[in-house]
Structures are given as structure tokens and as C-alpha cells.
Amino acid sequence: MAKAAGVVTAGVLIIGDEILSGRTQDTNLGDIARRLAVHGVDLAEARTVPDETAEIIAALNALRARYDYVITTGGIGPTHDDITADAVAEAFGVALYEHPDILAAMQARWGGEVNAARRRMARIPEGGELVKNPVQGPPGFLIGNVFVLAGVPAIMRGMLEDVGWRLNGGATVISRTVLVEGSGEGEIAAPLEAVAKAHKAMSLGSYPFFGPQGYGSNLVLRGRDADEVEAATAELIAALTAAGIARITRVEA
Template sequence: MGSPAGADRVTAGVLIIGDEILSGRTQDTNLRDIALYLGVHGVDLAEARTVPDVLEEIVAALDALRSRYDYVITTGGIGPTHDDITADAVAAAFGVELYEHPDILAMMQARWGSELNAARRRMARVPVGGELVKNPVQGPPGFTIGNVFVLAGVPMIMRGMLEDVGWRLRSGAVVISRTVRVEGSGEGAIAAPLEAVARNHPQMSLGSYPFFGDGGYGSNLVLRGRDPAEVEATVAELIGALKAAGVETLREVEAPPGA
């Protein structure tokens, strides 16, 4: 079900860029890391898209996301090769030119000296009006312009860059997550009480996540909301509704990672 609503909700979209992701050659791990990082800052990841290395498609997706959400984070496409066109696409979306940032050029000159070739200089290009996002791991920094943050696709570098993003975000109320574990009952048995409780609490997010294994089967029912009192009351109401429906083997457990 949907994310917890509320006037204090701050939202973000993620744009994952790269043919290698769509082809399956590279498995994306950045989305989960970004979602968890944003959650700590009270920002809901509301949508994620993956697009190929095609300028028009990057621009179209970026325009859609940045007009819909408070923030957009892009990953990938800021390296030195011909298909690294994220900077070009972001500049096109904002209607500005690219220029070689002197601070990035100085970093590159210190690192590569006479080996600073045209391909590497591509990584120094930043849209006019953009600001740098620090890269504490290796290589050139990312950048931000408007409500868009442009980060590397390499997971370790992306995670490092995220640390220079958090302080720039307008934080919303952090989401509280609680999990009720139901064992030995399928989703068909719990659907009606879960739906009834969800209707009574439209500001909450209630989701059912089945599990199967040697130890049996059941569902983790995850409740998410911003109001601690409402979260507490909803957990109690859900447990009561499940027991009234004949579901007896249940207990509250620690929320699974990312819930």
C-alpha cells in the first residue's frame, strides 16, 4: 500500500541511468541505499525510474520527476566515456550550458598531471548555476542544481557522495515502522482484517509481505506512519482484528531492514 501521507511529507524520486542496468550486466544496489538514507532524513522515496544512456529519455524522466517531487537523485553516467551523458542531459533539462569547473580541473591536474586527457576532462563539466557535491572516496565530485542531485553510479562512491546531500535536504517527520508477524496463515485469511484496519487509518501505510521456508509460512504485516500514538493504536487494532478473525499465531517483531 502507499506511503504514509501528511502535510509534513517530503518526497524524492530516483533516476538510475545506464544501459548496463537495463541489460542486466550490472545489478543496481544504489536504490536501496538511497531509500534507507533518505528515510533517516525524513524524506520518502516516492518513485524510481531506470533509463538508458539516451539523452532525450534522461531529460524526459528528469523533468517528470523534478516537477513531481521535492528532490531528485540521479546515479550513473558521469564518467569519462562517450556514453556518460548525464551532465549533458541535466544541463539540457535546466536550459543552461556546461562549463569546466575550475575546482574539479585543479583536482584532476593534481592527480593526473600531463595524463589529464580530453576524456577525463569530461568529468569536470558542471551546469552553469550548479554546486559541487563532495566525493570523499575517489575521483571528481558530483553536483546539484535546482532540486536535483547528480551522483556517481559506482555504489561505494555514490554512498560517499550521499553524505554531502543529507544536510541540504528539508527533512520531514521520520516514519515509524512496526511489524506484526503472522505464522501459519496465508494472505487470504488476513486480507479482510488488514483491509478494514487500513480503511480506518488512511494516513498509515499497511503492507503484507509473505514468507515461505522450511520453518513454515506466513506474512510480515508492516505498519508505517509518522504519528507515534496512531502507530501504536493501529498495531493494537490490527492484532485485535486478526485474533477476531481466528488468526492466533502472531507476534510483533523487529521491522525487517528497509521496511
């Protein structure tokens, strides 16, 4: 499906057997999505693949051909199963080399000769650029439209600081929430659908909640035109009210 004019998109590739096994819970996707949104980039797709070269290459080539940017997380450490750099280099058809700045930083940190395992983290593909790591350890890298970042959440978030300024984003998305309490989705479906059909350039979604304090739904309206977002929000509140729904609260973001 073709993207709308002026919309900048990204895909995320999460790499690691530990994610697929359930042993480690991914938290990076949410952080990346929020950071991309600030820069006017829509996260359009996320995939998770194992530590297998062929799987990484196939997913990466599909994502980088389809979206403006790709961010990968995981698999750039010192152990034998950290194969992301190798797979990315193979996907781009280039060789890996030990970046002198990374080696120098390693030698300064650990002193003397850097062992073979650590030297693995100094390799980046030919033509790549470094992505700073302000937390600890070696940096990530950028090649083509692909940012290769660490999988450790704190380190990944640090690397994201050096990603944002490189993005040529579109208009940022404006979000409004209409909180409906004490009504189920069956009651709000018709008003929500009517407003969604009237504003096809926007995204409208219903996110129900249940708990000790009651139940209801957060109705989220998202769009790039501020005036349209405001108009749609007002229309939705009016339609809900006309449907007999009384407990409605407008939330600005």
C-alpha cells in the same frame, strides 16, 4: 495526486543501458530510499532510462516538476556514453563548464595534464554546486532540486553523505512489523483491510514469505504519528487474534 501536507517527496532516476540490459543489477535504489527516510523524505517514484539524452531529459523534467527532490545515479564517468551531465544541463537550459576545483584535484591526483576523457568528469552545469565524493574520483553536483550522483554503488553511497544535510525533510516515518507465521494472506486479508480503512493516513502492507522454515507474512505499518502507529499496531494484533490467528509476533522496527 496531491501529496499530504508536510510530506516531502523525492524521485530517483537510474541511468544506464547496463541496468536495462540486466548485465548490472541496481543496488543504489535501496540505499537511497533508506537514506531519504532518515531525513523525513518519502521516495515516491523511481524510473530507469537508457543512455539517451532525450530519454534522460524527459524523465528528469517530469520528476523534478513533480517531487521536491530528484536523485540521479549513473552516467557521469569519462566515456562517450556518460552523458548525464550534458542531459541535465540541457534540461535546465544552461551550459556546462569545467569546474576549476575539480580540475585542480585531478591534476593533483594524476599529475600534469589531464586527458580529454578525464576532463569530461570536471564538467558541471552553470549554477551547480559540488557534491563531495569521499571515495575516489570527481564529485557529483546539485542543480535546482536535482542531485547528480555516480552509479558505482560504493561511490554513490559516499556521495549520499553530502546529500542528507541539504534536504529539508518532513517528519520521519515510524515503522512497525507484525510477523504472522503459519497463516496465508487469505486469512489475514480481512483484519488487515479493516485496520487500514480505520487509519487512512498510514500505509499498511503485507509481505509474504515462503521457505524451509515455513510460511507467513510480515505486516508492515508505517506512519508519522507515533501514537497512531502504536494504536494501529495494537488494533491489528487484536483483529488477527480475533480471527483465530495465533502465531503473531510484534517487531519494533
